[in-house]
Amino acid sequence: MLQSGDIAPTFSLPDADMADFDLATEKGKRHVVLYFYPRDKTPGCTLQAADFSDHEEEFARHDCVVVGVSPDDCLTHAEFRDEQGLSVRLLSDTDTEVCRLYHVWRPKVVDGVEKMGVLRSTFIIDKQGVLRHALYDVTPRGHAAAVFELVKELESNANGNRKEQRGHA
Template sequence: MLHIGDKAPDFELPDADMTIAKLSDYRGKPFVLFFYVRDDTPGCTTQAIEFSDLEGDYAALGCAVAGVSRDDCIRHGAFRDKHGITVRLLADKDGGVCQAYGVVVQREVDGVSREGINRSTFIIDGGGRIRHILQNVTPKGHAAEILKLVKEL
């Protein structure tokens, strides 16, 4: 389990264009990494669109934003294009980064235990340390809430 002040786990993940993104790409500036359940579901769509709508505000603070789910690059591309999403979407197909950040949970669906993702957001400072962890987030208004926290860094 990660805590505030911990070094953020490094990662190398492909985005919707199959370009590799690494945590080290974002060193020296604040970085928001949000984990979401699945492309094209109502809550995840709201969350990604709201982060995209505020991307200019984040950029003005020198902050980059990326979302991670276990969907593949092709699905990310279709999701991005369908909804005009501009934040970078990273594909953690094998779930290793989701595990490293502690966002994998077991959920019971129709009496069957299944692995899922706890919608969570990590604010990482320019030195690679976790400054804020928000879990079980409500998608609506979340991007604006995170922006306020980034402004306080």
């Protein structure tokens, strides 16, 4: 499993519009919230994607882009995005290569049958391409708000000693 302090594995994947998202191009520009989810159009995945979309502008104000990854294809992502009014980029990892890089492609037991699937997980990557938080097996409800708090801390720490200054105010 990946841990805080590891270099984030780089990748390039197509989004719902079949435009490539290349993690390496974000280096030096923005923080990245990279979240993995099992499937489009399921209740938990819909809640999570909608929550991140609802807070996308707040993330952007902290120099952060949010992208979701699942094994669904680009057309399924486009339908999901359009039906739900989502604004975050949804990346297609149909061969699960990136899921494997991030150690989220795991055996799961569903209805008594073991099969492979995505472990809902989120990674916060700083502008230098370093993992600052690796959150495995997360719960969708309230997750975007918790991740946003971690991103705010990250940006505060990157901008100097705001925490220390607050302590002395």
